Amino acid sequence: QVQLVQSGSELQKPGASVNVSCKASGSPFNRYALNWVRQAPGQGLEWMGWINTNTGKPTYAQDFRERFVFSLDTSVSTAYLQISSLKAEDSGIYFCAGGLGAPSLWGQGSLVTVSS
Amino acid sequence: DIQMTQSPSTLSASVGDRVTITCRASQNFSDWLAWYQQMAGKAPKLLIYKASTLQGGVPSRFSGSGSGSEFTLTINGLRPNDFATYYCQQYEQSPYTFGQGTKLEIK
Numbered sequence: 020q021v022q023l024v025q026s027g028s029e030l031q032k033p034g035a036s037v038n039v040s041c042k043a044s045g046s047p048f049n050r051y052a053l054n055w056v057r058q059a060p061g062q063g064l065e066w067m068g069w070i071n072t073n074t075g076k077p078t079y080a081q082d083f084r085e086r087f088v089f090s091l092d093t094s095v096s097t098a099y100l101q102i103s104s105l106k107a108e109d110s111g112i113y114f115c116a117g118g119l120g121a122p123s124l125w126g127q128g129s130l131v132t133v134s135s
Numbered sequence: 136d137i138q139m140t141q142s143p144s145t146l147s148a149s150v151g152d153r154v155t156i157t158c159r160a161s162q163n164f165s166d167w168l169a170w171y172q173q174m175a176g177k178a179p180k181l182l183i184y185k186a187s188t189l190q191g192g193v194p195s196r197f198s199g200s201g202s203g204s205e206f207t208l209t210i211n212g213l214r215p216n217d218f219a220t221y222y223c224q225q226y227e228q229s230p231y232t233f234g235q236g237t238k239l240e241i242k
Contacts, residue, residue, distance in 0.1 A: 063233060063234075116178075121185075
């Protein structure tokens with residue numbers, strides 16, 4: 020069964036960095052685009068961008084072009100989201116989502132809390 | 136950027152009802168429009184892609200239509216587990232923007 024499994028919850032202080040992982044199983048990793056989506060507490064979904072799992076090229080939405088980095092390790096079928104210089108407003112659930120076109124396969128979400 | 140506006144923001148309905156959610160775009164685009172269902176505390180689930188194509192395993196009481204800048208999601212014969220939040224997303228042009236969501240509540 021194809022699935023995306025994300026890393027667990029993180030509690031970090033402002034100014035720190037965090038890495039969220041998204042591991043694919045049950046399907047070749049390079050078969051789809053891998054999107055990242057943020058959901059702030061009590062808010063809607065916000066598309067952050069995507070990474071091409073064939074080439075490794077990331078594409079970022081405007082609000083995520085600084086401090087956010089998408090990367091891959093294809094040897095372990097895992098995508099990563101790194102957020103640096105964390106701010107309180109970065110708190111939320113981060114989802115990875117894969118698919119050809121509209122993403123049909125979603126990770127369970129990773130909760131990131133930024134608090135001093 | 137293409138802005139997506141959903142209406143209504145909240146919708147109250149009863150089991151068995153037929154409901155329609157609308158998604159309007161700030162500019163015309165092709166039919167690269169998806170609908171998702173999100174239950175509380177869960178990841179979104181893809182219901183419909185390409186405006187009207189039902190994702191595998193999704194019940195036929197869900198349907199999508201529309202073109203240009205106006206799209207609709209219709210749910211016929213609401214079931215108890217349909218009460219959730221619904222989002223549209225355009226994936227025609229980066230950034231692939233979501234609507235703000237429609238919360239479907241039990242009346």
